[in-house]
Amino acid sequence: MKPRHKRFAFIGLGLLVLGVATVLILNAFQSNLVFFFTPTQVVSGEAPQGRSFRIGGMVEDGSLVRENDGLTVHFIVTDTAKRLPVTYKGILPDLFKEGKGAVAQGQLGVDGTFVASEVLAKHDENYMPPEVADALAKAKASGAQQSKSLVVPDGRKGSL
Amino acid sequence: MIPEIGHFALILALCVALVQGILPIYGAAVGNSGLMAVAKPAARTQFLLVLTAFGCLAYAFADKDFSVLYVAATSNSQLPLHYRLAAIWGAHEGSLLLWTFILTLWMFAVTLFSGHLPETTRSRILGVMGLVSVGFLLFMLTVSNPFERLIPAAAEGRDLNPLLQDPGMVIHPPMLYMGYVGFSVAFAFAIAALLGGNLDAAWARWSRPWTTVAWCFLTVGIALGSGWAYYELGWGGWWFWDPVENASFMPWLAGTALVHSLAVTDKRGGFKVWTVLLAIMAFSLSLLGTFLVRSGVLTSVHAFATDPKRGLFILVFLAIVIGGSLALYAWRAPKVGLGGSFAMLSREGMLLANNVLLVAAMGSVLLGTLYPLFLDALDLGKISVGPPYFDSVFVPLMVPAIFLMGIGPLAQWKKASVPDLAKRLKWAFGVSLVSALTLPIVMGNWTPLLSLGLLLAIWIVTTSAIGLRERLAHVNGNSLVERLASVPRSYWGMLVAHCGIAVFIVGVTMVKGFETEKDVRMNVGETASIGDYTFRFDGTQDVVGPNYTAARGTFHVSRDGRETTVLYPEKRRYPVQNQIMTEAAIDPGLLRDLYVSLGEPIDDGAWSVRLYHKPFIDWIWGGCFIMALGGALAISDRRYRLAWRRQEPVVPVPTRTARRKVA
Numbered sequence: 131m132k133p134r135h136k137r138f139a140f141i142g143l144g145l146l147v148l149g150v151a152t153v154l155i156l157n158a159f160q161s162n163l164v165f166f167f168t169p170t171q172v173v174s175g176e177a178p179q180g181r182s183f184r185i186g187g188m189v190e191d192g193s194l195v196r197e198n199d200g201l202t203v204h205f206i207v208t209d210t211a212k213r214l215p216v217t218y219k220g221i222l223p224d225l226f227k228e229g230k231g232a233v234a235q236g237q238l239g240v241d242g243t244f245v246a247s248e249v250l251a252k253h254d255e256n257y258m259p260p261e262v263a264d265a266l267a268k269a270k271a272s273g274a275q276q277s278k279s280l281v282v283p284d285g286r287k288g289s290l
Numbered sequence: 291m292i293p294e295i296g297h298f299a300l301i302l303a304l305c306v307a308l309v310q311g312i313l314p315i316y317g318a319a320v321g322n323s324g325l326m327a328v329a330k331p332a333a334r335t336q337f338l339l340v341l342t343a344f345g346c347l348a349y350a351f352a353d354k355d356f357s358v359l360y361v362a363a364t365s366n367s368q369l370p371l372h373y374r375l376a377a378i379w380g381a382h383e384g385s386l387l388l389w390t391f392i393l394t395l396w397m398f399a400v401t402l403f404s405g406h407l408p409e410t411t412r413s414r415i416l417g418v419m420g421l422v423s424v425g426f427l428l429f430m431l432t433v434s435n436p437f438e439r440l441i442p443a444a445a446e447g448r449d450l451n452p453l454l455q456d457p458g459m460v461i462h463p464p465m466l467y468m469g470y471v472g473f474s475v476a477f478a479f480a481i482a483a484l485l486g487g488n489l490d491a492a493w494a495r496w497s498r499p500w501t502t503v504a505w506c507f508l509t510v511g512i513a514l515g516s517g518w519a520y521y522e523l524g525w526g527g528w529w530f531w532d533p534v535e536n537a538s539f540m541p542w543l544a545g546t547a548l549v550h551s552l553a554v555t556d557k558r559g560g561f562k563v564w565t566v567l568l569a570i571m572a573f574s575l576s577l578l579g580t581f582l583v584r585s586g587v588l589t590s591v592h593a594f595a596t597d598p599k600r601g602l603f604i605l606v607f608l609a610i611v612i613g614g615s616l617a618l619y620a621w622r623a624p625k626v627g628l629g630g631s632f633a634m635l636s637r638e639g640m641l642l643a644n645n646v647l648l649v650a651a652m653g654s655v656l657l658g659t660l661y662p663l664f665l666d667a668l669d670l671g672k673i674s675v676g677p678p679y680f681d682s683v684f685v686p687l688m689v690p691a692i693f694l695m696g697i698g699p700l701a702q703w704k705k706a707s708v709p710d711l712a713k714r715l716k717w718a719f720g721v722s723l724v725s726a727l728t729l730p731i732v733m734g735n736w737t738p739l740l741s742l743g744l745l746l747a748i749w750i751v752t753t754s755a756i757g758l759r760e761r762l763a764h765v766n767g768n769s770l771v772e773r774l775a776s777v778p779r780s781y782w783g784m785l786v787a788h789c790g791i792a793v794f795i796v797g798v799t800m801v802k803g804f805e806t807e808k809d810v811r812m813n814v815g816e817t818a819s820i821g822d823y824t825f826r827f828d829g830t831q832d833v834v835g836p837n838y839t840a841a842r843g844t845f846h847v848s849r850d851g852r853e854t855t856v857l858y859p860e861k862r863r864y865p866v867q868n869q870i871m872t873e874a875a876i877d878p879g880l881l882r883d884l885y886v887s888l889g890e891p892i893d894d895g896a897w898s899v900r901l902y903h904k905p906f907i908d909w910i911w912g913g914c915f916i917m918a919l920g921g922a923l924a925i926s927d928r929r930y931r932l933a934w935r936r937q938e939p940v941v942p943v944p945t946r947t948a949r950r951k952v953a
Contacts (some may be wrong), residue, residue, distance in 0.1 A: 138698040140634055142644060159657065162679035166672035178945050185676065192859045200811030220809050221889035221900050224870040235676075264672070 164235065167209055168265035169214040178237055185214060185244055194228050206233065207244070211269035212228040215232040218246040231262035293358050295438040296346025303339035304427040306332050310420030315485070316414035326413035330401045332336045336423065344391045347436055357443030360384060360436045365862040366449035366866050368837035376460040377450045382512075386462060386559045389580060390426045392464070392471045394659035400475060400500075407496060413476070414482035422474055423748045425607045433599045449866035452838070458518035466511030466538055470576035472504020473545060477573035480566045481615060484622040491561050494555035497569075501552055506921035511539050513914035521874055526807070526885055526902045528910055531680040537579035543652040544572040547645045549921075550599055554641050558703055560630045561638070563623045564645070570619060574612045575652070578593035581608065587663065599612040632706040640698040647691040654683045692795070695788060696753035700760070714760070716753035735803060743799025750792040754785045757917040780927035787920025794913025800906035807903075811888070813896040823884060824848050829895050830861075830888075838862045840873070843887050843897065847877065854884070859889045869915065883907050909916050 166184045167177045177183055185207060193206035203217045205228075216234055226232055226249060236246035310332035317325025347360075351374045356362040364380040365373075366385045379385040397419050404412045430436065453459075479497035483489040515538065520528045529535060548568040554561045581587070581604045632638040658675040665671055700714060702725040726745035761781060767773035810818045812827040819825070828844040840862040857875035864871065874887035882905045889898030 136634070143634070147643070147646060148650065151654075151687060154686055155650075155654045155657065158682040159392050159661075159675070162676055162682070164674045166674070181701050182640075186674075194890070199900050200896065201889075221665050221887075221898055224872055 144161075156195065168268055169209045170212045170265075170269055172214050172238065172244065173212040173242075179238055179240075182235060182237055182247070184233055184235045185216075187214070187265050188262065189226070189228050189230060189232050191229045207234065209265040209269040212242055215242070216244045216246050218249055222249055233262065292346050292349050292353075293355065293437040293439065296343040296350075297435065299339045299342040299346065299432060300427060300431055300437075303336050303343065303390075304424065304431060305422045306336045306339060308337060311417055311424050313417075314420075315417035318410040318413050318485070321410075322388045323409060326409050327734065329413040329416035329420075332420065333394070333401050336420070338393045340387075340391050341467055343437075344378075344387060347384065347387060348375060350437075351375055351378055354447070355443075355624070356445070356447050357440055358436075359438045359440040362440050362447045364442040364448070364450050365671070366447040366837065368866065369447075369450055369455070371451060372460065373455050374534065376454070379467075380450050381456055382676070383438075385432055385467075385580075385584055386426060386434060388464065389467055389471060390423060391473060393423050394469045395474055396471055397423070400478075403816070404623040411482050411493075411496075414485050415478040418478035418481045419474055422478075423609070425611065428608065429603055446866075449611040449806065449864070452862070452867070452869050452871045453522060454865040455837075456518060456522050458514055458522065458796055462511060462514040462518055465507055465514055467580075469508025469511050469587055470538075470541060470580060472500065472507055473541060473548075473569070473573040473576050474501040476504065476548065476569045477615070480569035480754065481618065483626065484618050484929060487622060487625040489555075489566065489626040491556055494552050494565065495929075498549075498552045498556055501545070501569075502921045502925050503625055505542075505549050506647045506918040507616050508542050508545060509914050509918045509921070512542060513553075513612070513911045515917075516914075519690065520907075521876055525647055526874070526887075526900070526904065528801075528907065531658070531675075535654050535661050537582045540652050540659075541572050541575040542577055542656050543648050543655070544575050547648040547652075548572050550641050551645055554638055558630055558632070560632060560636060561642070561645075562626050565644075566623065566626065566651075567619060568645070570612075570615045571649075571652075574608075575607060575656075577611060582659075596751065598903060611745065621938050630704075630870045633705070635701070635708065636706050637698055637701040637703050640694045640701055644691050644694055644822050646943040647687050647694075649685045651684060651691075654687070655680065663707045667901050676940045688743070689746065690790065695791070696749045697935050699757050699784065699788075700753065715753065718749065721752050721942070722748040730803070737803060740774050740799055740803040743795055743802075747792040747795040747799070749780050750795075754788055755853045758785060765852075778845060778927055778929075780924045780929070783920045783922070783924025783927070785920070786923055787917045790913045790916030790918075790920055791910050793916055794914070795922075797906050797909030797911075797913055801904055801910070804905045805903065807909075808901045810895060810899055810901065811892060813894065816896075818901060820900070821882075822849050823903060825886065825901055827859075827897070827899065830891075830897065833860070837866070837873075838864045841888070841891070843874070843875075843899075847884055857884065857886045858887045859886045861891075877902075878908055881905060 151234075164182060164184055165178075166186065169185060169187050172179060172185060181188050186211040187207040190206040190213065192202075195204045197203070201221070202217065203222065204215065204217050206213045208214070208217050216236075217239075218236075220235065233245040233250045234244065234250045235250065236244055239245045298575035310329060313325045314329035314332075316327070317323070347358075349355075350361050351365055352371065354361070354365070354367050354374070360383050361377075361383070362386070365377045369377070369500060377384070379388045386832075400415060400419070404415070407415075477501070478496050479493065483493050486584040506596045512535075515535070516528050519530065520526065530666045530813075548565065548571075551568050551596040552559045555565045585600065585604055587601070591835075658679055663674060664672050665673055696718065697711060697715065701711060722745050725748055726741045729744055730740045758777070760774050761777055765773050765776045767776050806820050808818060808820050812818060817824050817826045824847070826846045826848070828840060828846060830843045833840050833842045840860040842858050845857040845859070847857060855877045857877060859875035860873040862871045862873055863869070863917045872887050874885055876886075877884040882903060885900075885904060887900045889900060891897055
């Protein structure tokens with residue numbers, strides 16, 4: 131091979147590697163984005179079924195119920211406009227409290243309950259997670275303050 | 291009074307930094323040695339001034355001076371002295387001061403160990419560092435002053451975040467910053483070379499040890515941070531691909547590429563332009579990392595809105611440093627020259643492939659970290675990029691890089707031949723393949739990833755062994771010890787650092803493959819088993835710490851009926867911020883960690899409890915420390931010591947005048 135051809139081969143190979151890497155990266159990127167939804171959006175059906183996403187809002191006062199195994203908990207996340215029931219099995223983070231903001235990642239169950247695989251509360255005592263602050267502000271702006279509807283089948287309500 | 295002295299010292303430091311940033315660079319451009327001579331004393335004065343400021347802030351913390359806003363915001367009279375001092379870098383303003391202090395410390399080191407450099411080069415290097423320092427000092431003095439007064443003074447401070455009250459957090463930030471800021475030396479070398487237009491092998495030899503030192507500190511800093519996340523956050527993970535972690539990992543990837551690219555420039559005079567670009571990249575990413583973590587932009591891009599001046603300053607500063615140096619690069623790089631040619635299959639070729647892969651990995655981390663911020667800033671919705679993305683991108687990119695890592699050191703410079711390499715490496719490959727396939731079966735759990743991880747780790751070790759054996763055959767000496775001793779330390783350094791990667795990979799692979807985790811409800815006296823270990827919960831009792839109260843659980847751990855250890859995890863409450871914190875209890879070991887953390891009290895003294903059995907997890911951090919040790923070995927090599935000892939007169943006069951002419 132002449133040096134010129136060699137250089138072309140070099141550049142070609144480099145571009146090929148970069149191209150493969152880019153395709154790999156973008157593909158993984160596309161399938162691993164986690165979107166954030168407010169309780170209002172979830173209740174109105176904007177959130178996807180069968181795909182993991184995040185929700186955020188305030189943990190409603192007095193809504194935390196613990197099952198007998200000591201690990202499974204049920205609580206309600208609200209953005210003051212709509213309320214979304216959440217189930218989580220595991221140990222809650224230290225900063226998780228009723229009346230405080232929380233963010234959870236998981237999937238929407240068929241019955242409209244959000245099944246969390248992870249509950250995040252990385253903020254400190256006085257700090258509101260930005261997503262939660264946003265969700266609350268949005269709900270306020272839409273003026274749907276009064277509605278306290280819980281979009282869960284009646285049979286399910288009793289267990290909460 | 292003391293805080294005002296600190297403030298005043300910072301103002302003086304800014305003036306000195308301006309002088310240091312302008313006069314020597316101008317002097318080097320016009321060949322005025324009087325102006326160039328300003329660099330050294332200016333850098334030392336600036337160091338003393340920033341040291342004074344740092345000391346003043348430390349004094350304010352030690353003295354519990356709550357009339358200083360920053361002290362009141364990040365400490366408390368109940369906080370023990372060592373944590374009060376660590377609180378200096380507990381938040382934004384103080385960590386910027388630490389950054390600047392370390393920058394001047396590096397400058398001071400440059401003035402000490404640059405006797406062998408031509409004067410033009412040295413004054414340009416110190417000048418560039420002075421300009422960087424101008425940016426940071428201006429930032430502190432205009433929008434984030436650590437000495438700002440709080441009038442009237444607070445009666446009591448708001449306390450340091452309990453998560454940061456930990457020995458790991460005391461040393462993690464200084465180590466990390468030593469690494470970040472250390473890349474400023476490599477950056478300054480690169481800019482100096484661009485300004486001067488001459489970039490030869492000597493240039494690479496000078497900047498190599500600086501870059502390696504910075505890289506070592508960064509490696510240790512990241513490992514400490516990861517270790518802290520493991521035992522302090524109470525979740526047992528060691529890496530979360532959190533933006534804060536990514537911010538420190540990106541400069542590390544670029545820095546690792548730089549270390550390798552410098553080796554080629556040093557030994558073969560190749561990759562010159564690329565090396566310069568990497569030096570600029572590593573430092574730019576360090577700056578980006580510092581600001582990402584410390585500006586609050588990660589918690590929310592709208593945090594900028596609460597103090598738009600800060601955000602604007604940061605953006606402008608980043609634009610000037612990155613844009614300016616890239617513009618200079620575009621303008622001057624053609625002058626620097628490409629360096630020698632080489633075949634695709636050669637040590638250079640493999641190092642180039644390694645560099646491309648490392649940079650691609652860095653790019654993927656950058657994309658995953660910044661994309662959500664961009665979307666949020668443009669109000670296009672909130673997203674987050676989870677660990678699955680990073681895992682699925684990172685592993686495929688790193689596998690070929692690590693495979694090449696085994697071959698590269700054995701390949702010849704300029705041109706290597708496949709049959710020759712295959713002949714030398716067939717044993718290493720056979721051994722790694724067979725053991726990687728059989729080991730997991732022996733351990734009782736075969737998965738493809740487990741085999742892949744072990745294959746890579748054993749591949750690194752066996753190829754290193756072959757490299758060492760071949761090396762020993764070529765050195766003089768009668769006994770084995772003599773011959774081992776005559777292998778240069780830089781070669782040992784490379785072997786050790788590469789084996790560090792192997793240790794790290796073993797750690798990651800074994801933890802992923804064999805860890806067990808259990809969340810259980812435990813009544814007093816109840817037992818739970820995990821792995822071969824049985825944990826008995828003996829209830830909790832209340833204990834009182836210096837600035838917290840805690841419920842401390844007692845767990846007796848036994849294996850085959852014999853007691854292994856007793857673990858005391860705590861649930862602490864820090865009254866000042868009314869914050870609850872989980873303090874996990876860990877029984878570390880070479881082959882496994884046992885990990886217990888308390889969840890929540892349930893009823894009748896029962897608690898929800900999280901138990902972990904983590905095989906080989908300490909190898910993850912062990913591997914990082916071995917890597918850093920390898921770097922330390924490499925810079926203790928004889929040739930660098932000789933270079934430092936060699937004083938000005940030894941440099942032949944003709945080359946010096948020639949250099950000045952080029953400049």
